[in-house]
Amino acid sequence: MKKIEAIIKPFKLDDVKEALTRAGIVGMTLSEVRGFGRQKGHTEMYRGGEYVVDFLPKIKIEVVTTNERAPKVVELIIEAARTGAIGDGKIFVLALEDVVRIRTGEHGEGAI
Amino acid sequence: MLPEEVSNYFHRKGTEMTQGTRTISVGRTLRISAIALVVGGLLAAGGWVFAQDKPAAPAAPPAPTAAATPPPPSKPDPAGTATGGIADVTAKTAGKPTLEEIAEFAGHNRVSLNLMWTLLTGFLVMFMQAGFALVETGFTRAKNVAHTMMMNFMVYAIGMTGYWICGFALHMGGLGALSTMGGTGLLDSEFTISLLGKDFGLFGMKGFFLAGSTYDVAVFALFLFQMVFMDTAATIPTGAMAERWKFSSFVVYAFFLSMFSYPIFANWVWGGGWLSQLGKNFGLGHGHVDFAGSSVVHMVGGVTALAGAMVLGPRIGKYNKDGSANPIPGHNIPMGVLGCFILAFGWFGFNPGSTLASSDLRISVIAVNTMLASASGAIFAMFYMWKKYGKPDPSMMVNGMLAGLVAITAPCAFVSSFWAFFIGAVSGVLVCWAAIFIETVMRVDDPVGAIAVHGVNGAWGVLSLGLFSDGTYGDGFNGVEGTVRGLFYGGASQFVAQIIGTVTCFVFIFAASYAFFKIYDLVWGMRVSPEVELEGLDVPEMGAHGYPEIQGPATLVHAMGLSTPKAPAMSTIAPERSR
Numbered sequence: 001m002k003k004i005e006a007i008i009k010p011f012k013l014d015d016v017k018e019a020l021t022r023a024g025i026v027g028m029t030l031s032e033v034r035g036f037g038r039q040k041g042h043t044e045m046y047r048g049g050e051y052v053v054d055f056l057p058k059i060k061i062e063v064v065t066t067n068e069r070a071p072k073v074v075e076l077i078i079e080a081a082r083t084g085a086i087g088d089g090k091i092f093v094l095a096l097e098d099v100v101r102i103r104t105g106e107h108g109e110g111a112i
Numbered sequence: 113m114l115p116e117e118v119s120n121y122f123h124r125k126g127t128e129m130t131q132g133t134r135t136i137s138v139g140r141t142l143r144i145s146a147i148a149l150v151v152g153g154l155l156a157a158g159g160w161v162f163a164q165d166k167p168a169a170p171a172a173p174p175a176p177t178a179a180a181t182p183p184p185p186s187k188p189d190p191a192g193t194a195t196g197g198i199a200d201v202t203a204k205t206a207g208k209p210t211l212e213e214i215a216e217f218a219g220h221n222r223v224s225l226n227l228m229w230t231l232l233t234g235f236l237v238m239f240m241q242a243g244f245a246l247v248e249t250g251f252t253r254a255k256n257v258a259h260t261m262m263m264n265f266m267v268y269a270i271g272m273t274g275y276w277i278c279g280f281a282l283h284m285g286g287l288g289a290l291s292t293m294g295g296t297g298l299l300d301s302e303f304t305i306s307l308l309g310k311d312f313g314l315f316g317m318k319g320f321f322l323a324g325s326t327y328d329v330a331v332f333a334l335f336l337f338q339m340v341f342m343d344t345a346a347t348i349p350t351g352a353m354a355e356r357w358k359f360s361s362f363v364v365y366a367f368f369l370s371m372f373s374y375p376i377f378a379n380w381v382w383g384g385g386w387l388s389q390l391g392k393n394f395g396l397g398h399g400h401v402d403f404a405g406s407s408v409v410h411m412v413g414g415v416t417a418l419a420g421a422m423v424l425g426p427r428i429g430k431y432n433k434d435g436s437a438n439p440i441p442g443h444n445i446p447m448g449v450l451g452c453f454i455l456a457f458g459w460f461g462f463n464p465g466s467t468l469a470s471s472d473l474r475i476s477v478i479a480v481n482t483m484l485a486s487a488s489g490a491i492f493a494m495f496y497m498w499k500k501y502g503k504p505d506p507s508m509m510v511n512g513m514l515a516g517l518v519a520i521t522a523p524c525a526f527v528s529s530f531w532a533f534f535i536g537a538v539s540g541v542l543v544c545w546a547a548i549f550i551e552t553v554m555r556v557d558d559p560v561g562a563i564a565v566h567g568v569n570g571a572w573g574v575l576s577l578g579l580f581s582d583g584t585y586g587d588g589f590n591g592v593e594g595t596v597r598g599l600f601y602g603g604a605s606q607f608v609a610q611i612i613g614t615v616t617c618f619v620f621i622f623a624a625s626y627a628f629f630k631i632y633d634l635v636w637g638m639r640v641s642p643e644v645e646l647e648g649l650d651v652p653e654m655g656a657h658g659y660p661e662i663q664g665p666a667t668l669v670h671a672m673g674l675s676t677p678k679a680p681a682m683s684t685i686a687p688e689r690s691r
Contacts, residue, residue, distance in 0.1 A: 044441075045439075045501055045502070045503055045505065046439035046440075046441045046505070046507070047439060047505055047507055047508055047547060047548070047551075047561070048497065048500065048501050048505065048508070048544070048547075048548050049437060049438070049439035049548075049551070050439070051438055051439045051441070
């Protein structure tokens, strides 16, 4: 099993969610996060003074899927979240040891 | 309401409507009472309609005078053309008033309308407190909202109390007769000193607690109107000193301003004091003229704010080691914009109300000048920021509108619409320039820009009166014959009087306020600790978060009864203080 964490631009959330649910992904977790990459934040103006916003707001999506479907999910996220501009985000793919459904106590792929 | 309470409520209503429902006991159910109410109401309505149809038959035994001329039958007047006539003039013989009675009535009417105008516009100015609260809170950070809001809230209550104790007496105690509100010269005691053979009025001495011979309708109306003006001045410094001021110190300050510093300067301009007599005593125009308070209210507030912000020092993180300034954006722009609109609305009380008379029809000129200056202030602030920094900054457009309003407050009654627009336009640019100058050159940290808006533009307002007053209004102002003329209309001496007033305002208010703040700071301390400032003043100072659900973790810990989370060790960071 794989856990896929994608950091994306907040306004791309709907596109990504739609693409994944259409592809049969039944659940996901998302968090509002802040961070920076090579762009190093950006500057804003307030009353004639410039200030740097170091950590830009992003959305983190976490999806768990089988090994076979993982490449397809990654592809779909790239397709839906890409704008081509700097700051589109990153995808991390992690190997996942186990999944447990709390209600029934099931383990493994059946619990996804 | 509990069912029984509802029942009782309907029962009470029922007994009011008709006697029939009195038989229903309190313990009956809601349904019975409600039915009784409906039936009783119908009966009462029917009886009323019936009574209307009967020819005029007075219910009460007729009075002797009414018997001579029976009252005309009551007819509805949907168009409103017949309501109010000779029968409504109070007279010994109804419908046949003597000339003396008509004159009496006309005089009473004039004063009634003037009193009502003064009170209503005073109510509008009172609502400006809400505008100030929103502007100041919107332009500061979320972690300090409860503190900033409550300063704006309590200044109303504390200021009013202080003004009632002695502020009003020092301010207006020597005013003399007030012709528009009855002309009863009850406020007749001014403390004066003699210099160069002329009398210099320093402060009034009558009206403490509004007691004794000042227990009078005209004096009370004047008190209400002047109180809300004082409170406007008092609430200005809370913006410039926000996010780092101890609440206890603020409370003492609110008494200081409302009881002493504001009333004394206001006496000099509006209470018959020496600045208003510069014209009569030394031939300088009409003396220092400030129609609605550019200097008396706004400059006093702005200069007090400057002194306070200097003594307090800048917020942690405002200035870098090399002295450059960091912007600290406010947390809620919509709040600031709403506050600005409320202030602009309240200004229709502030300026037009300052005639203290609805019979002075100059109010339409005053109201239009006021709105024109607010428009040009906002427009020119917008273009200035757009051109200079690339974007029309929202908080500076708001401050531009307020600056236009502050500037037009003194000259609103004396200038044409063109000059009103021009005065506002200058203030729109001036406020942007001044805010940045105060922040980057003077290095005084003013979170909301109160010093630039009220201090700088208050001064510009009274000076502009001395430049552009066109001589169409103000005959007899401050006891000087002839209309008020500025420098460009042949009134050079008026401009001199305005300069004297402006300089006096700055010197007196700055010296008094700086001394007060400095002494208080040395003895008790005015500023919260760095730990409190970094955590936000809401919980340490007020015991409550403004936004508990947003300011999460700390709230959770408090809710669970655990200890206050430790702020990061900040003992090494001392607040930078300006010397």
